[in-house]
Amino acid sequence: MSGEFLRIEGVGKTYVSGGKTSHVLADIDLAIDAGEYISIIGHSGCGKSTLLNIIGGLTRATTGAVILDHSEVNSPGPDRAIVFQNHSLLPWLTAYENVRLAVDKVSGGTRSRAERHDWTLHNLELVHMAHARDKRPAEVSGGMKQRIGIARALAMEPKVLLLDEPFGALDALTRAHLQDQVMQIHMKLRNTVIMITHDVDEAVLLSDRIVMMTNGPAAQIGQLLTVPLARPRNRLEAASDPIYLNCREAVLRFLYERHRYVEAA
Amino acid sequence: MPLTSQDPRVLPQLPNAATSEAPRPRHGASAATTRLAPLLRRLLANTLPPLIAVALLGLIWQLLTGAPGSGMPSPVQIWSEAHDLIVDPFFNHGSQDIGLGLRVLVSLQRVAIGFGLAAIVGVLLGTLIGQSVWAMRGLDPIFQVLRTVPPLAWLPLALAAFRDANPSAIFVIFITAIWPVIINTAVGIRNIPQDYRNVAAVLRLNSIEFFWRIMVPSAAPYIFTGLRIGIGLSWLAIVAAEMLTGGVGIGFFIWDAWNSSRLPDIIVALLYIGVVGFLLDRLVALIGRLATRGTAA
Ligand SMILES: Nc1ncnc2c1ncn2[C@@H]1O[C@H](COP(=O)(O)OP(=O)(O)OP(=O)(O)O)[C@@H](O)[C@H]1O
Ligand SMILES: [Mg+2]
Numbered sequence: 001m002s003g004e005f006l007r008i009e010g011v012g013k014t015y016v017s018g019g020k021t022s023h024v025l026a027d028i029d030l031a032i033d034a035g036e037y038i039s040i041i042g043h044s045g046c047g048k049s050t051l052l053n054i055i056g057g058l059t060r061a062t063t064g065a066v067i068l069d070h071s072e073v074n075s076p077g078p079d080r081a082i083v084f085q086n087h088s089l090l091p092w093l094t095a096y097e098n099v100r101l102a103v104d105k106v107s108g109g110t111r112s113r114a115e116r117h118d119w120t121l122h123n124l125e126l127v128h129m130a131h132a133r134d135k136r137p138a139e140v141s142g143g144m145k146q147r148i149g150i151a152r153a154l155a156m157e158p159k160v161l162l163l164d165e166p167f168g169a170l171d172a173l174t175r176a177h178l179q180d181q182v183m184q185i186h187m188k189l190r191n192t193v194i195m196i197t198h199d200v201d202e203a204v205l206l207s208d209r210i211v212m213m214t215n216g217p218a219a220q221i222g223q224l225l226t227v228p229l230a231r232p233r234n235r236l237e238a239a240s241d242p243i244y245l246n247c248r249e250a251v252l253r254f255l256y257e258r259h260r261y262v263e264a265a
Numbered sequence: 266m267p268l269t270s271q272d273p274r275v276l277p278q279l280p281n282a283a284t285s286e287a288p289r290p291r292h293g294a295s296a297a298t299t300r301l302a303p304l305l306r307r308l309l310a311n312t313l314p315p316l317i318a319v320a321l322l323g324l325i326w327q328l329l330t331g332a333p334g335s336g337m338p339s340p341v342q343i344w345s346e347a348h349d350l351i352v353d354p355f356f357n358h359g360s361q362d363i364g365l366g367l368r369v370l371v372s373l374q375r376v377a378i379g380f381g382l383a384a385i386v387g388v389l390l391g392t393l394i395g396q397s398v399w400a401m402r403g404l405d406p407i408f409q410v411l412r413t414v415p416p417l418a419w420l421p422l423a424l425a426a427f428r429d430a431n432p433s434a435i436f437v438i439f440i441t442a443i444w445p446v447i448i449n450t451a452v453g454i455r456n457i458p459q460d461y462r463n464v465a466a467v468l469r470l471n472s473i474e475f476f477w478r479i480m481v482p483s484a485a486p487y488i489f490t491g492l493r494i495g496i497g498l499s500w501l502a503i504v505a506a507e508m509l510t511g512g513v514g515i516g517f518f519i520w521d522a523w524n525s526s527r528l529p530d531i532i533v534a535l536l537y538i539g540v541v542g543f544l545l546d547r548l549v550a551l552i553g554r555l556a557t558r559g560t561a562a
Contacts, residue, residue: 057466
């Protein structure tokens with residue numbers, strides 16, 4: 001089976017506001033296998049979040065369709081859990097309660113109370129946040145918030161995990177640490193992941209394939225790059241691996257030579 | 266549209282209620298200190314200035330009104346003529362001869378019923394209106410007009426409708442307090458961040474779950490701002506309403522004292538009203554602070 005799991009077919013998006021139409025995405029075609037780790041990279045404002053939100057069902061595509069596991073996506077749902085650009089935890093709930101809300105909602109009918117409790121804790125442990133389970137989002141650091149957001153998404157046992165710049169607002173050390181954790185989780189659970197990023201190293205290190213988008217308006221997929229690095233990957237070893245360096249160069253070349261960021265676009 | 270104001274506190278122009286700060290939690294403000302000295306110093310720093318200010322004002326007051334033949338009672342005169350009212354708030358010598366504490370309780374009971382109803386109905390109406398752009402557009406101008414009607418202007422209508430003083434007074438409280446509650450709740454509902462709506466959408470929360478898990482907590486700071494303004498207005502209205510409807514409330518006491526020229530009694534009653542109003546405001550603020558703990562992201 002190749003590309004049968006998640007198919008993005010001719011997706012385009014046009015916003016009409018106040019009589020002005022703006023073409024954000026045009027004709028995006030992409031086929032993704034189960035268990036693949038895909039990164040989407042592109043300059044700011046080109047429409048990455050828009051594409052992710054279409055896959056998540058939060059935004060309707062103007063043309064085309066998204067087909068997940070043989071059925072068309074047309075509303076949001078827990079089978080496509082999203083980790084938002086700005087964590088989006090509910091600030092009045094503790095870390096545990098934030099995850100538990102998702103667990104109760106998604107597996108309220110299939111798991112007993114005790115099982116839901118264990119499952120909540122299990123997912124907090126996956127991201128190493130069990131120690132802060134009774135803290136509210138305001139009481140933990142940015143990296144910890146992002147981890148709780150990931151735990152909440154994982155707890156839904158989604159078919160696809162959608163990450164919108166999950167580490168965007170973090171310092172380099174925390175970012176590296178979380179990347180390692182996400183890689184471990186991906187190795188362990190083999191879930192399908194689509195991640196938006198601005199960071200070339202992050203894209204190359206984590207992904208099986210990198211989707212490079214052209215600048216808007218009417219952004220398209222400019223190039224698809226397969227990263228044939230063996231897993232598990234180690235950031236130190238990878239850094240001097242010729243495959244890694246080649247991929248990195250290809251992405252950089254795409255971003256800074258062929259599709260340089262144009263301020264007016 | 267006037268309701269898009271980011272700051273719901275500015276809605277009703279009431280000096281004491283409108284300037285109160287929004288009920289935001291203060292994290293770690295009470296770092297536990299084991300030493301007593303700084304605690305004592307802080308206590309003194311907080312209590313000494315008001316005490317000095319009160320003493321000075323009292324002195325000025327005494328100097329201005331102490332001369333014989335002055336139209337206003339001086340503090341000394343108030344103490345000598347009305348100290349029974351001051352020292353024992355809860356004496357009970359028969360129907361109209363009771364302590365001010367008991368009178369305040371009667372007034373508070375009316376406020377509790379009227380304001381309680383206003384809170385429940387106001388939050389529900391505000392929630393409905395906040396969800397619909399059209400309801401907001403249609404009803405907002407009406408509310409903006411109605412909320413400026415002075416409380417007592419409702420009284421004749423209420424008396425005509427209920428034919429009884431007590432429900433009329435309660436209705437005046439209700440109709441006075443409900444507008445800021447509705448308006449602030451609606452603004453709070455409108456301002457629920459898109460992020461939370463997205464979370465709810467991904468989790469497929471149904472409308473009841475959405476109401477309890479997202480709407481109420483997210484709008485709580487706004488709701489409590491509305492409630493706090495509402496309780497201030499209620500207390501203003503009850504005193505005025507009781508002056509006209511009679512009964513044993515604190516408002517009627519003032520009217521009665523005026524009719525029998527007992528100015529010192531009136532001043533004592535004013536102090537009671539001020540202190541109780543202040544406590545009510547603080548009470549709602551405290552409940553709000555407890556209920557909205559952690560809502561600041
Ligand atoms: N609701 C909307 N109405 C009109 N235009 C919109 C709307 N949402 C997004 N856009 C436009 O679509 C374009 C793509 O936005 P999007 O948020 O997808 O970019 P992005 O690639 O995620 O950017 P960033 O990397 O900065 O997050 C932007 O030019 C934006 O102005
Ligand atoms: Mg984005």
